[in-house]
Every structure is written in C-alpha cells, then in structure tokens.
Amino acid sequence: MGSAGRTGLVLINLGTPRSPSPADVRAYLREFLSDPRVLDIPAWQRLLLLNLVILPFRPRRSGEAYEKIWTSGGSPLLVHTVALAEKVRASIGGEVPVEVAMRYGEPSIAGALGRLRSAGIDRIVVFPLYPQYSSAATGSSIEKAVREAGASWNTPYLRIVPPFYDHPAFIDACARVIRPTFESGPADAVLFSFHGLPERHCKKSDDTGRHCLQSAACCESIVAANRNCYRAQCIATARALADRLGVEPHKRIVCFQSRLGRTPWIRPYTDEILVDLPRRGVRRAVIASPAFVADCLETLEELGIRAVETFRAAGGDELRVAPCVNDDDLWARGVAGLAREAWA
Numbered sequence: 001m002g003s004a005g006r007t008g009l010v011l012i013n014l015g016t017p018r019s020p021s022p023a024d025v026r027a028y029l030r031e032f033l034s035d036p037r038v039l040d041i042p043a044w045q046r047l048l049l050l051n052l053v054i055l056p057f058r059p060r061r062s063g064e065a066y067e068k069i070w071t072s073g074g075s076p077l078l079v080h081t082v083a084l085a086e087k088v089r090a091s092i093g094g095e096v097p098v099e100v101a102m103r104y105g106e107p108s109i110a111g112a113l114g115r116l117r118s119a120g121i122d123r124i125v126v127f128p129l130y131p132q133y134s135s136a137a138t139g140s141s142i143e144k145a146v147r148e149a150g151a152s153w154n155t156p157y158l159r160i161v162p163p164f165y166d167h168p169a170f171i172d173a174c175a176r177v178i179r180p181t182f183e184s185g186p187a188d189a190v191l192f193s194f195h196g197l198p199e200r201h202c203k204k205s206d207d208t209g210r211h212c213l214q215s216a217a218c219c220e221s222i223v224a225a226n227r228n229c230y231r232a233q234c235i236a237t238a239r240a241l242a243d244r245l246g247v248e249p250h251k252r253i254v255c256f257q258s259r260l261g262r263t264p265w266i267r268p269y270t271d272e273i274l275v276d277l278p279r280r281g282v283r284r285a286v287i288a289s290p291a292f293v294a295d296c297l298e299t300l301e302e303l304g305i306r307a308v309e310t311f312r313a314a315g316g317d318e319l320r321v322a323p324c325v326n327d328d329d330l331w332a333r334g335v336a337g338l339a340r341e342a343w344a
Contacts, residue, residue, distance in 0.1 A: 007123040008097045008116035009339050011085055012141045013294060014130075015104030016075035020066035026059035032104045037140040040201070062297075069300040078102070080294035080326040081129070087332035092339075097121060103141045110148045117156060124149070124156045125339045129293045131170055132233035133163040134197055135205070159342045165233040166240050169334030170293075173325045175244040178288050181322035182245055188282040190247045191273065192238035193307075194291040195298060196256035196265040197230055205229050213266075231256075231266045237290050257289070257307075258298055274307055278315035285311065288322035293331070295324045 017028035033039050033054060039046045066075075073079045081100050089098040097119060099112035116124055128141045142160055149156050164170045182190065199213055206212035211225035212232075219232035226232040238254045255273045259265040270287075277285060287307060289299050304321045311319040325331040 006121065007125065007343060008099065008119070008121035009088070009092070009125045009127060010099045010101050010109070010112045010116070010145070011081060011088070011335070012101045012103060012109060012126065012128050012145065013077060013081045014137055014141075015102040016077050016296070017063075017066065017105060020063045020070050022059040022063045025063045025066065026055055028105050029059060029062070030055060035104075035136075035140055037143070038136045040135075040204075065297060065301045068305060069297060075296075076300060077294045077296035080324070083327035084294070084332055084335065087327050087329065088335045088339075091333050091336040096339075103137070103144060109141070109144050113145070113148050113156065117152065117154075122156055123159070123343065125159050125161065125342050127161040127335065127339055127342070131163060131237060131290060131293065132165045132194070132230050133205075133228050134230045135201060136197065138163060161338050161342045163233060164338055165237045167334075167338065169337055170290075170325075170331075171237075171240045171244055173328050173331035173334050174241055174288075174290050176330055177325050177328050178241070178286075178322040179245060181288070181320050182247075182286050184320065185284065185318070187251065187284050187286045187320070189251050189253055189277060189285040190242065190245075191253045191255055191270070191285060191287040192234075192241065193255050193257050193270045193287055193289045193303065194234040194237075195289075196259045196269070198261075199264045199266055202229050202231050202266060234291065241288070241290060257302060270303075270307065271310060274311045274316070274319070275314045277311070283315075283317040284320075285316065285318070286320045286322060289324065292324050294326055299324055 015028065015032065017024040030050065033050055069076055071079055085098045085100045097116060099115055101107055101109040101112035103109065113124065126145045128138045130137045146158065149158055202212045205228040206225050208225045211218055212229050218226065219229065219235045222232055222236060235254055238252065242252045253273060255268050255270040256266050257270040259269060287303055289303060292299055308319045308321065
C-alpha cells in the first residue's frame with residue numbers, strides 16, 4: 001500500500017446513536033433519514049415525514065430496542081468495528097494508519113480524514129464496509145467521503161474499495177463464522193436474510209430501465225444491467241455462501257428484513273417467511289445476515305430476539321442465529337488484503 005506512513009485507511013460503517021436514549025436516537029434518525037439517498041423523495045415530503053410521522057414516535061421504540069443489545073462498551077456495531085480496525089492495523093503491520101468512521105453519527109468521516117491529514121497522510125483508502133452496493137449506504141458513504149476530502153485546500157488522493165459481495169475474502173470469513181451455528185444441530189432450512197430496500201431503489205440502479213424487477217429471474221446472475229443492483233448482489237452472496245457451507249439447494253432461502261412504510265420493498269420478506277415455514281413442516285432453521293459485517297440492531301435485536309420469537313410463535317422449534325464476521329481474524333486479514341488491492 002505504498003511507502004510507510006504515507007497511505008491511510010478509513011473503515012466506514014453506517015452509524016449508531018450515542019446511547020439508547022430517545023434524544024440520542026432522535027438525533028441519529030434525523031441525520032440518517034434526512035439523507036436524500038436514504039429517503040429519496042422530494043425534500044418537502046421528507047421533511048413532513050420526518051417531523052410529523054417518524055421523529056415524534058420512532059425514537060422511543062428504537063431506543064427500547066437498542067437498550068436490549070447495548071453493551072458496557074457501547075453500541076455493538078461501533079465496538080465490533082473498532083475491534084476490527086485494531087486487527088486490520090496489526091495485519092497491515094503498523095505502517096498504515098487505520099481510522100474508523102460512521103456515515104451517520106460519531107466518529108465522523110470528516111474527523112477520520114482530518115486525523116489522517118494531520119498525520120501527513122496524502123493517500124487514503126476509503127473502505128465502505130457494506131458487502132453489497134446500495135445508493136443508500138455505499139453511495140452515500142462514498143459521496144460524503146469525497147465531499148469532505150474535497151473541502152481541503154490540499155485534497156488527499158482517494159481510492160475506494162468496491163463492493164465485495166462475492167469476494168473470496170468475505171465469503172471465506174463468513175463461511176467460517178457461520179459454520180459452527182450451521183453444524184450445531186439439524187436444520188430444515190437455512191435463511192440468508194439481507195437488509196431490505198424499496199423496490200424503486202433497485203429499479204433506479206438499472207441504467208437500462210429494462211432489467212431490474214422485470215422478471216422473476218432478473219437477479220439470478222450479474223449482467224451489465226444489474227451490476228449495481230443490491231438484490232442481485234445479495235443473491236450472489238447467498239449462493240456463494242450456501243455453496244461454501246454445503247447447504248442443499250432445497251434448504252436455501254434468500255429473504256429481506258427491516259422494511260418500513262407502505263411502499264413495496266424487495267421480496268420475499270423475512271418476517272413472512274418465518275411465519276410460513278412451520279406451516280410447511282420446517283421446525284428447525286438457521287438464519288444468517290451477510291448484509292452486515294458487524295452485529296448490530298438488525299442482527300441482534302431484529303433477528304436474535306424478534307425473529308426467534310416470531311418463528312416459535314408460528315410453531316417452529318428452533319431458530320439458530322449466526323453471528324456476523326465482526327473482528328474475526330480471517331476477515332481482518334481479508335480487509336487488509338482488499339485495501340491493498342484497492343491501491344494496487
């Protein structure tokens with residue numbers, strides 16, 4: 001990655017509130033949902049939705065969910081990302097400073113870039129920690145990093161790590177972390193649950209306007225038209241992981257969680273799948289969420305608590321939830337390798 005001390009690395013994750021308090025959750029949600037890449041509707045509609053529908057009610061409910069997973073060290077997502085950065089730093093060997101940043105909240109992207117610039121770093125690898133591309137996460141993080149870097153008189157030179165949804169470094173680490181849960185008992189089904197997106201986001205990623213969500217098989221392979229399609233990349237991740245884990249084809253299920261609002265989101269929905277499976281005779285299942293590299297609200301509370309309760313209430317016996325790669329040693333070495341590839 002270049003001469004010692006002249007190249008730096010910024011690992012960017014999505015973000016977290018400072019605490020589970022409604023005030024801190026409200027501040028986080030305001031920043032997050034004010035992003036036009038997240039709520040891609042006219043500004044006046046976004047303002048009304050935020051101030052009249054979301055912010056008066058959601059911070060307290062979300063705060064209660066965060067309370068269930070908060071650790072003595074703080075937000076799990078931040079704790080795991082910092083731990084990963086420490087191992088990446090050790091893997092690289094100390095010659096490359098490694099900073100952690102959050103797209104929303106703290107530590108900020110501006111702060112991370114500023115610390116590297118103050119240390120005399122001119123070349124910076126920006127690593128969005130999102131396996132699959134979405135404009136709402138990857139695109140927003142890249143836009144923010146470029147904007148903050150461009151605000152300096154002496155601008156740094158940036159390289160961006162692209163999505164790694166099927167990169168062996170990610171698939172190998174995921175498989176290693178998921179395998180103990182997968183092999184800890186019998187499973188009638190293995191669910192790969194990804195964070196959902198509105199269908200319109202996928203359609204907007206199709207430059208041709210003629211491929212994405214136009215047929216039932218539109219995401220089964222990556223072609224030019226859907227090369228930036230989040231859903232297609234999720235399916236590619238699930239296929240690679242299932243193959244690596246040896247999951248029989250009839251047991252594989254790809255689904256999407258965390259939908260909000262009344263507009264159509266990409267299907268099938270995880271919560272509906274969990275209710276339907278026991279009706280089809282599935283009593284024991286494993287669920288993993290390779291949309292995330294760090295355990296967070298969506299994996300620990302939404303899947304680890306609510307999804308388990310939903311499955312059992314529907315008649316299932318056991319839903320085993322696999323962890324994310326977090327600061328797994330193999331993944332830390334993979335991150336270091338991906339960063340080197342970006343500057344090669």
